[in-house]
Amino acid sequence: MFKRLREFNEQTVTVNIEGEDVRVPLGETVAAAVLVHNLGYTRTTPISGAPRAPLCMMGVCFECLMEIDGLPNTQACQVQVAEGMKIRRQQGVGGSDA
Amino acid sequence: MPKTYQLVVIGAGPGGLCAAITAASLGLDVVVLDEQPSPGGQIYRGISQTPDDRSALLGADYQRGADLVAAFKASGAQYWPQTTVWSLNSRREIGILRQGRASIIQAERVIVASGAMERPVPFLGWTLPGVMNAGAAQILLKTAGVVPAQGTVIAGTGPLPLLVAWQYLRAGVKVKAVLELSPGTNLWRAAPYLPGALVAGDYISRGLKYTLDLNKGGVPIYYGVSRLQARGNDRIEAVEYGWDILGSDRRETIITDSLLVHFGVIPRTNLTKAAGCQHIWDRGQQCWRPQVDRWGNTNVPGIAVIGDNAGIGGARSAEHSGRLAALEAARSWHLISTQQRDRQAHNDLKWLRKDLRVRPFLEALYRLPDSLLVPPDDEILVCRCEEISAGQIRQAVREEHGDPNQVKFYLRCGMGPCQGRQCAPAVAQIVAAENKRPVADYTTFRVRPPIRTLTIAQLANLESSES
Numbered sequence A: 001m002f003k004r005l006r007e008f009n010e011q012t013v014t015v016n017i018e019g020e021d022v023r024v025p026l027g028e029t030v031a032a033a034v035l036v037h038n039l040g041y042t043r044t045t046p047i048s049g050a051p052r053a054p055l056c057m058m059g060v061c062f063e064c065l066m067e068i069d070g071l072p073n074t075q076a077c078q079v080q081v082a083e084g085m086k087i088r089r090q091q092g093v094g095g096s097d098a
Numbered sequence B: 001m002p003k004t005y006q007l008v009v010i011g012a013g014p015g016g017l018c019a020a021i022t023a024a025s026l027g028l029d030v031v032v033l034d035e036q037p038s039p040g041g042q043i044y045r046g047i048s049q050t051p052d053d054r055s056a057l058l059g060a061d062y063q064r065g066a067d068l069v070a071a072f073k074a075s076g077a078q079y080w081p082q083t084t085v086w087s088l089n090s091r092r093e094i095g096i097l098r099q100g101r102a103s104i105i106q107a108e109r110v111i112v113a114s115g116a117m118e119r120p121v122p123f124l125g126w127t128l129p130g131v132m133n134a135g136a137a138q139i140l141l142k143t144a145g146v147v148p149a150q151g152t153v154i155a156g157t158g159p160l161p162l163l164v165a166w167q168y169l170r171a172g173v174k175v176k177a178v179l180e181l182s183p184g185t186n187l188w189r190a191a192p193y194l195p196g197a198l199v200a201g202d203y204i205s206r207g208l209k210y211t212l213d214l215n216k217g218g219v220p221i222y223y224g225v226s227r228l229q230a231r232g233n234d235r236i237e238a239v240e241y242g243w244d245i246l247g248s249d250r251r252e253t254i255i256t257d258s259l260l261v262h263f264g265v266i267p268r269t270n271l272t273k274a275a276g277c278q279h280i281w282d283r284g285q286q287c288w289r290p291q292v293d294r295w296g297n298t299n300v301p302g303i304a305v306i307g308d309n310a311g312i313g314g315a316r317s318a319e320h321s322g323r324l325a326a327l328e329a330a331r332s333w334h335l336i337s338t339q340q341r342d343r344q345a346h347n348d349l350k351w352l353r354k355d356l357r358v359r360p361f362l363e364a365l366y367r368l369p370d371s372l373l374v375p376p377d378d379e380i381l382v383c384r385c386e387e388i389s390a391g392q393i394r395q396a397v398r399e400e401h402g403d404p405n406q407v408k409f410y411l412r413c414g415m416g417p418c419q420g421r422q423c424a425p426a427v428a429q430i431v432a433a434e435n436k437r438p439v440a441d442y443t444t445f446r447v448r449p450p451i452r453t454l455t456i457a458q459l460a461n462l463e464s465s466e467s
């Protein structure tokens, strides 16, 4: 579980994480936002369905692949939150039910 | 025809920024590309956005980045943030992705400064959610002030675990333990290099300060740990660690929902490999790196590599190597003569040599034992994407798939989304160990662009922009 060191007084946006509206600071990455939201895992593997969560936060592990605004295979650690953004876990290869 | 730029610098870390500042001051047209939203690279991540209180707790070393970024902003170099390079070839055509649009630009000269990544070391349970790289957790701290909510355990080798633990201590984050996994005997191997390391700067005294502060803060540090495992079902619930020395096998468990690991950093070589640059095995750094001369030149004309991308030297060395590559670029267009280049390079070469003197000490002190380089247990997942275990890879090697690229095609190991970034080093180590040959005899996976997946729509757009 992760938390913010202090409650933000910066500008915020509202994103939707797995169906829930959440207020997050502008400029934060989607990966940071879902970690603080305690989403637990961000994707499941296509082979065994094992849950995975961000490992590197710098774009080299691809464990943070999520479905962001309907686009599967998006690296949550490389995308910043935006107003109204829809964020979902990626199940398996992703995009199958999109 | 793609648009042509005189000098393209890939990466806005300390290396790339210094290269750009110097090149711009010598009259070159410079464009700096970086996938991050703001300049600074890994060490100075988010420096221009970080609130003062957070910046203060990160330490003086971090704050140094602010001056560098200010100098860069005043330099006249163009800066394209949030621009990902997805391909580079020997003709210096660069595939970029910017605001969701893919395109190709042409550079007359390229300085690759894409830095390093944390060395992937597969161990039992490393795929469980809640296990994260320590540098990754530090990125969360630097850029978002986000920290483990219920404390954490930090395990691995190198200076970074100490630094992150120290930063957490200052931020009031509970560090349940620091587990140091380099063998105790490393200390004796490193000792002869200590005098040189002391000449290099305040590296050693800073490390000691972090350790003392952690002791004072009540953070336990355990040395010489030789076993590490993350336990849990759908996420980590506990860390098991222990020592296997002289027949004893002591095991300890810490209940935790967060484990941060770090085993040093290695150059990010996917771009330089795609471009056809020659790579060599570096015995001290225990990794492959592009082969470069003192100006960063590679075997590919017009492509230079600098900073940690060319071999791990740290942020200060990255700055020097960036300036040296910029001088060489200016010389190549006859903006300065060879004599002028050499004269202006004098100080950077001198400081670079001095700064690098800490490396043999650090490399010996934090040298990874075979038990970390070659995943010992067959059940350890090596390829996280395709879920291939060390046992499967060993089996494949025994069945005559005796080279990393053969293993890749036989098992699909390294063919998932990360394109082998996380498994390539361990696969090469397993292959070498099974064949009882030095790992330097092998190369890691071949790299084919795109090094970052593009959507069909992005590719389609790319074609229309070129025709």
Ligand SMILES: Cc1cc2nc3c(=O)[nH]c(=O)nc-3n(C[C@H](O)[C@@H](O)[C@H](O)COP(=O)(O)OP(=O)(O)OC[C@H]3O[C@@H](n4cnc5c(N)ncnc54)[C@H](O)[C@@H]3O)c2cc1C
Pocket: A058, B010, B011, B012, B013, B014, B015, B016, B033, B034, B035, B036, B040, B041, B042, B043, B044, B083, B084, B085, B086, B113, B114, B115, B116, B117, B118, B135, B136, B138, B139, B163, B265, B268, B271, B306, B307, B308, B309, B313, B314, B315, B318
């Ligand atoms: C996660 C992490 C944390 C670290 N933290 C510290 C620290 O706190 N203190 C310390 O002394 N050292 C730290 N280091 C070591 C680090 O390598 C520094 O020595 C220093 O940042 C190296 O500078 P550089 O300019 O060579 O590369 P970097 O600072 O790594 O900069 C490289 C830049 O290139 C960009 N880039 C890479 N690939 C692409 C691409 N394909 N397209 C576009 N842009 C790209 C990156 O976004 C990055 O901004 C850390 C390393 C890592 C991996």
Ligand code: FES
Pocket: A031, A053, A054, A055, A056, A057, A058, A059, A060, A061, A062, A063, A064, A065, A075, A076, A077, A078
């Ligand atoms: S967390 Fe590794 S790629 Fe995003």
